[in-house]
Amino acid sequence: MAVASPTRAFGASIRRREDPRLITGRGKFTDDMHLANAATAMFVRSPHGHARIVSIDTSAAAAHPGVLGVYTFEDVKGFISGMPCAWPTTNTGDTLKLATYPPLADGKVRYFGEAVALVVAIDPNTAADAVQLVNVEYDPLPAVINNEAAVAPGAPLIHDSAPGNQAFRWSLVGGDTNGALAHADVRISQTLVNQRLIATPLETRCAVADYNPASGEVTVWVTSQNPHIHRLLIALSTGIPEHKIRVIAGDVGGGFGAKIPYYAGEALCIFASKELGVPVRWSESRSENYVATAHGRDHIQHIEVGATKEGKITALKVTAYASLGAYPSTAAPGVPTWLFGCIIQGPYDIPNNEVHVIGVYTNTTPTDAYRGAGRPEATYILERVIDLVAAKVGRDPVDVRRLNFVRKDQFPFKVANGTLTYDSGDYELTLGKALHTIGYTDLRAWQAEQRAAGKLVGIGVSSFVEVCGLGPSSAANAMGFAGGLYDSATIRVHPTGKVTVFTGVHSHGQGHETSFAQIVARDLGVMVDDVDVIHGDTDKVQHGMGTYGSRSAPVGGGALRMAGMKIRAKAQKIAAHLLEVAEEDIEWVDDAFRVKGSPDKSKTIPDCAFAAYMAGNLPAGVTPVLEEQHWYDPENFVFPFGTHICVVEVDRETGETHIKRYVAVDDCGEIINPMLRDGQVHGGIAQGIAQALWEEAVYDENGQLLSGSLMDYAIPKASVMPHLELGHTVTPSPHNPLGVKGIGEAGTIASTPAVVNAVMDALSPLGIHHIDMPLRPAKVWAAIDAASH
Amino acid sequence: MHPAPFAYKAAHSVEEALQLLRSHEDAKILAGGHSLIPALKLRLTQPAVLIDISKISSLRGIRRENGKLIIGSGTTHREIEQSHLVAEASPLLASVAPQIGDVQVRHRGTFGGSLAHADPAGDWPAAALAVDAELVIAGAHGTRTVHASEFFTGMLTTVIEPDEILTEIKVPGEGTPGIYLKHRNAASGYATVGVAVTATHDHGRIGTVTIGVTGATPVAFRASIVEHALNGHAVSAHLLDEAASHAADGLECLSDIHAPAAYRSQLVKVMVRRALGKLLHA
Amino acid sequence: MRIDGTFSFNANPEHVWDVLLDPEALKACIPGCQSMTSTGENTYVITLTVGIAQFKGTYDGNVSIQDAHRPDRYEIHVDGKGRPGWVRGVGKIKLVDAGNGATTVEVEGDATIGGPVFSIGSRFVPPAAKMLMGQFFNAMKKRVEGPAG
Structure with a gap:
């Protein structure tokens, strides 16, 4: 898919170059790694939410023909005794109660589906047969699922090391919230449940480990969003030296955050390969994915708001009970704290705000980042609050948004709790464009007519700002993250002028092989098709921190730009030398170095590359070859923003919500590829609508996962998606080398409250002001039914 | 997702399939496999023999x-x-x-x-x-x-x-007008409630109405109360309202995480009414 | 999970009681009962192969009769597990003299079920439980009202 010229590569809607491979079955996913003699690992999983293990009898399974090994915690603990947590954060005086997360259950199971024993056999069928032969005796214990019930007196204790099931208390305070609440004209208290979700990537998780006893090296193919973090955590948790570990995350079929963590299944493939001397593979089934892969969200939030009678919010106080699940997953403590609390005032100038988070253990699958990770939870609060305030003071919710927005002239804007400084923004701009696109004034008139005719139609607005492009390492360190959040790029210009790019971030659906080539093509003046992008292999790619938090373009892309400029700087010296002019006498015009005043006298980057590899005719002090590397540590986060508007009709008799229109105006700064940007927004909106209307991980009181398959867990389908009307504005990030902000999570963050606000607006004539998500038809109908009695 | 071991037999005639059924204990018939195969893969069912009847052309x-x-x-x-x-x-x-x-x-x-x-x-x-x-x-x-x-x-x-x-x-096969309305479970696409209705009418008078309801109860049923209230009567919106309002009388509806019994009962009434409205234009 | 039901028998409460608690009758009437062995007074170990249609599984468990007050009421405690899942439950059973030599048996069951079968097929479980209870009492009814009734 050629673009006319390199200069036009950046910003062009180039089709994804990875797609021909992926859609014709030529991709190389982890499960495609078929190594000779590879054995299959499978897990015996707990049928209880909480139980003491009385005994495990592995003898029948071990004796089954074709079984190579059956292991319990006692067998593996010498290799790995606990799964590490990389974000062990707290900021209050309380100590963080970081419970040990054993790779296999250690005496007790704490969630439904927890791995109790590992079976390794010659093939999947044999392994599955042997799993049935492991006999585990359990003594069931009372379970606790609800986040508030977990920390209530008398709740079943999940970890002895975490009294009261509390992992941490965490707080951020800005201004004088209690004082402002006391003096507010109007006050609103509301409890919101941000339900538990299951990421459901198309590709479930998979790992293949090949340990070489002769060299002590291990190669691990794994479904990871961040192979270098995986390598580091494998080294730290198993003692295998880091330089002996090669992690390869090739094609990965969606992550949504759930492939950030380092999981026991992956570690135990390495254990078994080392133990048995053969490669070992483990591939999740879908129902296994639903219990064994991290879930997301799961907050209960108590909110108090104070506002003036005009609707200016003067105080916001949030107390959130956030579930870590049964064990602390890799990044879990950071998600409901820093990623949630810092942005608690969103795009609004709320001078007094407080957020208190109680991290709790419950008898559920561990949680971790899920698309948006913390920011959807914060945005949902704010956007519900704005609408509740608007209803209370009797104003249009759009006017209340405008009244509270951070104004364009306030940037850079420091939030009240002091943690963030918004880089740039123009919230009126996206709001105005969204209102114009949807025809807001006419729409409200139409709504009045429809209401008069007895129809339940609603308009929901959601404005947001998010913090992403994680992030400056100094900020990450200050927030307790056990790692830097820089990223890296190596650009290798080959002697023929073709280019290979090595990036430290990872593509699992984002399209980096296309968008990153566009960045480099522009900077180097070469065609996009002459640039290949390599990622995901720790033996090929320099250290990098992977992809999450919409960081690929801002941080990985930033590194690429900086490395590209280094190439240009070196090539410029070579070009000047070859053109026999002083460096000051040439300029970069139309994809080449040209002599000022004589543009026909020029050298391209490929020309310079050839000379650099010939190396016999280089200017003094210039080294051979043309290859540069850059580690980019951003000076700030980036802050994309936008406004989404949703129009719904609710069927009064069945409670069904029909989305009539959906307008999204996003501002993610400069746009590398509009088609990919739209794709990210489409996917994000689909997942956000799904949280509003359909998705929910449901446990019963004993900790049984009732939504344990796609028969009961409702992911969005193409057939139920509305037409999306997308628009954008461009407010570049002033500090990012590309001027870009992130776009991967924006749709998810904005859409959930847009839909819920629309449904609540539809139901408001009935006196209904809030229903917790998901707005299943049955729940909505029950509310309508109750309101009409 | 690996089934327990089973033997596979393909039948090429109904006779052969019946013979196979008689000669094997614990056998299951495999046709399209859309209910059976998931249950096999989850090991919720572990028959000794599968008898594949999908190759019997006379059944198609x-x-x-x-x-x-x-x-x-x-x-x-x-x-x-x-x-x-x-x-x-x-x-x-x-x-x-x-x-x-x-x-x-x-x-x-x-x-x-x-x-x-x-x-x-x-x-x-x-x-x-x-x-x-x-x-x-x-x-x-x-x-x-x-x-x-x-x-x-x-x-x-x-x-x-x-x-x-x-x-x-x-x-x-007389081409009697009929319609199926379905409320789809958002996850599975199965019917939370499905209502299948046929109706004849002539010059404003209802001939025969038949109503089958699925999803609401453990087994599908005919909504006879509604049928009796309609058959032979003059079509009117009021009559349809009244008749449909009894569609869930006496039902012990299923209840699950998606739809409690009261909701299924509501759907039965609403969907019967809507299907009747579409067929009888009232 | 609640499983309630009411069943009528054409026999007096004492007779119904004697049949309902007769180990031989239990063994014959519990759907899918493969074996039932007494391990003490009113306690048994039991093996069942039960299910509906293709969803069949074998369960091993313990059954005990507690709080028995002939002919008025007793409790049946069940605790079992099998490959498809596990079950724990208590059935409170009341025999009410309905006059004219008839008895109404009222069952209030409270069961906890878990494991893979529940996680994947939870929609089938409550109706299945109710169906199995119906089969049990219908079989008992035949036995009560059969030769002796």
């Missing part, structure tokens, strides 16, 4: 005979969906078929398989009841014919004996 096809539509049990949902004969002879069946699963599912799943499986949320049972289908069952001693009203005996159970096979389904 749609024809009209003596005014009746005769559909082989192995006919796929997609074949029914695309059949001009079905569209003409049984608008109700034509309305059901495209609402089952998705195109891929409809290409594999079979009419007879769905009826024999008798899933409480299956679509075809409602329609079979509404058209008073006759189900032909073959066994060691020949065939017997059972009306839909006697075919379904409980959740996932029918009158088919372990050594019998459902071979064909006979449906009235």
Whole structure:
């Protein structure tokens, strides 16, 4: 898919170059790694939410023909005794109660589906047969699922090391919230449940480990969003030296955050390969994915708001009970704290705000980042609050948004709790464009007519700002993250002028092989098709921190730009030398170095590359070859923003919500590829609508996962998606080398409250002001039914 | 997702399939496999033998005979969906078929398989009841014919004996107007409630209404109370309102995480009313 | 999970009681009962192969009769597990003299079920439980009202 010229590569809607491979079955996913003699690992999983293990009898399974090994915690603990947590954060005086997360259950199971024993056999069928032969005796214990019930007196204790099931208390305070609440004209208290979700990537998780006893090296193919973090955590948790570990995350079929963590299944493939001397593979089934892969969200939030009678919010106080699940997953403590609390005032100038988070253990699958990770939870609060305030003071919710927005002239804007400084923004701009696109004034008139005719139609607005492009390492360190959040790029210009790019971030659906080539093509003046992008292999790619938090373009892309400029700087010296002019006498015009005043006298980057590899005719002090590397540590986060508007009709008799229109105006700064940007927004909106209307991980009181398959867990389908009307504005990030902000999570963050606000607006004539998500038809109908009695 | 070991036998005639059924204990019939294979892979069922009847050509096809539509049990949902004969002879069946699963599912799943499986949320049972289908069952001693009203005996159970096979389904072929309304479970696409209705009317007077309801209860049923309240009466919106309001009387509805019993009961009433409205224009 | 039901028997409460608690009758009437062995007074170990249609599984468990007050009421405690899942439950059973030599048996069951079968097929479980209870009492009814009744 050629673009006319390199200069036009950046910003062009180039089709994804990875797609021909992926859609014709030529991709190389982890499960495609078929190594000779590879054995299959499978897990015996707990049928209880909480139980003491009385005994495990592995003898029948071990004796089954074709079984190579059956292991319990006692067998593996010498290799790995606990799964590490990389974000062990707290900021209050309380100590963080970081419970040990054993790779296999250690005496007790704490969630439904927890791995109790590992079976390794010659093939999947044999392994599955042997799993049935492991006999585990359990003594069931009372379970606790609800986040508030977990920390209530008398709740079943999940970890002895975490009294009261509390992992941490965490707080951020800005201004004088209690004082402002006391003096507010109007006050609103509301409890919101941000339900538990299951990421459901198309590709479930998979790992293949090949340990070489002769060299002590291990190669691990794994479904990871961040192979270098995986390598580091494998080294730290198993003692295998880091330089002996090669992690390869090739094609990965969606992550949504759930492939950030380092999981026991992956570690135990390495254990078994080392133990048995053969490669070992483990591939999740879908129902296994639903219990064994991290879930997301799961907050209960108590909110108090104070506002003036005009609707200016003067105080916001949030107390959130956030579930870590049964064990602390890799990044879990950071998600409901820093990623949630810092942005608690969103795009609004709320001078007094407080957020208190109680991290709790419950008898559920561990949680971790899920698309948006913390920011959807914060945005949902704010956007519900704005609408509740608007209803209370009797104003249009759009006017209340405008009244509270951070104004364009306030940037850079420091939030009240002091943690963030918004880089740039123009919230009126996206709001105005969204209102114009949807025809807001006419729409409200139409709504009045429809209401008069007895129809339940609603308009929901959601404005947001998010913090992403994680992030400056100094900020990450200050927030307790056990790692830097820089990223890296190596650009290798080959002697023929073709280019290979090595990036430290990872593509699992984002399209980096296309968008990153566009960045480099522009900077180097070469065609996009002459640039290949390599990622995901720790033996090929320099250290990098992977992809999450919409960081690929801002941080990985930033590194690429900086490395590209280094190439240009070196090539410029070579070009000047070859053109026999002083460096000051040439300029970069139309994809080449040209002599000022004589543009026909020029050298391209490929020309310079050839000379650099010939190396016999280089200017003094210039080294051979043309290859540069850059580690980019951003000076700030980036802050994309936008406004989404949703129009719904609710069927009064069945409670069904029909989305009539959906307008999204996003501002993610400069746009590398509009088609990919739209794709990210489409996917994000689909997942956000799904949280509003359909998705929910449901446990019963004993900790049984009732939504344990796609028969009961409702992911969005193409057939139920509305037409999306997308628009954008461009407010570049002033500090990012590309001027870009992130776009991967924006749709998810904005859409959930847009839909819920629309449904609540539809139901408001009935006196209904809030229903917790998901707005299943049955729940909505029950509310309508109750309101009409 | 690996089934327990089983033996596989492909039958090429109904006789051979019956013979295989008789000679193997703990055998299951495999047709389209859309209910059986997931259960096998999850090891929720572990039969010793699978007898594949999908290769029996005599079980497949749609024809009209003596005014009746005769559909082989192995006919796929997609074949029914695309059949001009079905569209003409049984608008109700034509309305059901495209609402089952998705195109891929409809290409594999079979009419007879769905009826024999008798899933409480299956679509075809409602329609079979509404058209008073006759189900032909073959066994060691020949065939017997059972009306839909006697075919379904409980959740996932029918009158088919372990050594019998459902071979064909006979449906009235007069082209009686009919419609199927379905409230889809957002996750599975199965019917939370599905309502299959046929109705005749002439000069403002209702002839015969039949209503089959699936999804609401462990086994699909005929909403006879509503039918009796309508048959022979003059069409009016009020009559339809009144009749449909009793559609859930006495039902013990299913309840799950998606839809509590009270909601299913509401859906039965609303959807019966809406289907009647569409057919009787009131 | 609640499983309630009411069943009528054409026999007096004492007779119904004697049959309902007769180990031989239990063994014959519990759906799918493969074996039932007494391990003490009113306690048994039991093996069942139960299910509906293709969803069948074998369960091993313990059954005990507690709080028995002939002919008025007793409790049946069940605790079992099998490959498809596990079950724990208590059935409170009341025998009410309905006059004219008839008895109404009222069952209030409270069961906890878990494991893979529940996680994947939870929609089938409550109706299945109710169906199995119906089968049990219908079999008992035949036995009560059969030769002796």
